[in-house]
Amino acid sequence: MCTRILWNTHDHAVLAGRTMDWPESTEPVLTVFPRGVRRDGGKLGGSTVVADNPLTWTSRFGSLVTTVYGAGTVDGFNERGLAAHMLYLDVTELAPRDPGRPGLQIALWIQYLLDSAATVEEALGLLDTFQLVMVEMRGFAATVHVALEDASGDSAIIEHVAGERKVHHDRAYTVMTNEPDYDVQLRLLEQQERTARELGHDEPGGDVPLPGNVNPVDRFQRAAYFSALLPKPADERQAVAAILAVTRNASVPFGAPYGSGDFAIYNTEYRTVCDLTNRRYFFELATSPNLVWAEIDRFDLSPGAPVMALDPDRIDLTGDVSEQFAQSSTAF
Template sequence: MCSRILWNDNGLAVISGRTMDWPESTQPVLTVLPRGMKRDGGIADGQVIVKDNQARWTSKYGSMVTTVYGIGTADGFNERGLGVHMLYLSETDFGPRNPAKPGLHAGLWSQLLLDKAATVTEALALLDKVQVVMVETNGHKATVHLAIEDANGDSAIIEFVNGKKVVHHGPEYRIMTNDPTYDQQLVLLKKQDFSKPSSDMPLPGNVNATDRFQRAAYYAAMLPKPKTEREAVASVLAIARNVSVPFGAPYKDFGTYNTEYRTAMNLTDKRYFFELTTSPNVIWADLRKFELAPGLPVMVLDPDNINLSGDVTGKFQKAANAPF
């Protein structure tokens, strides 16, 4: 489970945010990846996932990401201001393998876009040239869909349903959660009238994906124009907290899991904010302060450290090995 919020019309900066809701730690590591890195989309954790015509590429842009299980990127953005968010969707079906197209496993789906695309339009064109392939790790299949946005405020939701790619492209697509598929979520949202909010207006309050989608849409429409980045990021994180699932809540039996972490991105100014739900502190880092030239080391930071607080840009360390 997860939720994504995009605030692209506030007049100050393009801000996006998300929650990561999962039954266990996804082993998140904040990671800065330089340009010029060679990737193999057919390999995950040393295992061959795509056996024929693997997608291979060299990164054009540097990026700052949160990794998932050490095999791919769950969330992040690149130096051009393209942001990505990988969320759970049980109906995901990438279809049978087509060896005529270069294949990459779903854990690196979002990283390919960060490595090679500067805008949503470029990212969508790039996806036409490859095939995403299912991968499994820690006993979980990557049944995921993807939200992407850019520093111009453009947005897209990408899903694979019954083996077919479905794209919702446009700046109006600001909210995303999980099941049902996005077209059905939009139909359900239209049944609610949040145009004239009031203190006694009934608001969906459950932790399921449909209620979280509608609640996030309601609060996103009410945000006041921010005067500073601090206000803008606080607004998006406030919505992310509103649609979070309390840590340790006993919802596993009906398929909803507690929130592990929350992030916010300032795609205009290239700053990344991270909040681990088991830590009382928000931390952030500025991608513009990292050297991203080819050949420079990958830089990492483990956010599971209660002593971390505020600007942690200078606390990243050289990684012994690149995660992928």
């Protein structure tokens, strides 16, 4: 379930692609939040889930995101070029609640970072200002880890395993999947590179064997392999097409075998690409033949401006849909 790929090694744009894999519709809505939005990190929809010392804040930056179940943010970026992506991680375990620390329900985790930070460094500096609180949405516990990247190409992966926060911070950390935890994913990548060297390949290519299943371990190795093979693009259009090609390769097709046990496998619901250089957000619903995108610079992000939203589940949408957004009452 879910794959993230960062491409930060060419001159045209810093791009991050992701797949959203889930057993049902997450009711995605493309949403633009202006600066100056006041938020309560103890709210989930209309309910209070952190009654004791919830984190509250006012957004410093505007953002263009995809929401999940109308209750939180799962993907997107802000006007300064910081992007964030939530991916499922079954082994996620948060520390016991400490009422002495401001509590933030986990579905608002990346929205808080996008509201408050301009870079990966700034976002990481905020992690000690709150304590995450686990919630459930539609019967699913929000056991997630987060990928961050910014317009400079910096990257970080944040996880909570056995009650301890782990941060992997390096622009070389470009590929992740939902499972297993990132320490294991890095070991798998080392194993893949070692296999290539044993076959006489200093770089990816040639006869290096690739796993072909849809489980997260196989998807991680394919995404890393094909990301390393991407040719230098001639322009932004080629760059976006290239990163989409890799995300499609790492997607889970309809009818793919579902796993059981540690790694359940779900179909890909949609794919996104964040262009952090040109500030465009691309969205591709798996049940639609059309790719759509929006440009954050075309929206009014000043304090007091309305929240704008667009339901992407429309067959008539294609190309630049910035003008199709309408005022929204989304309040979280």
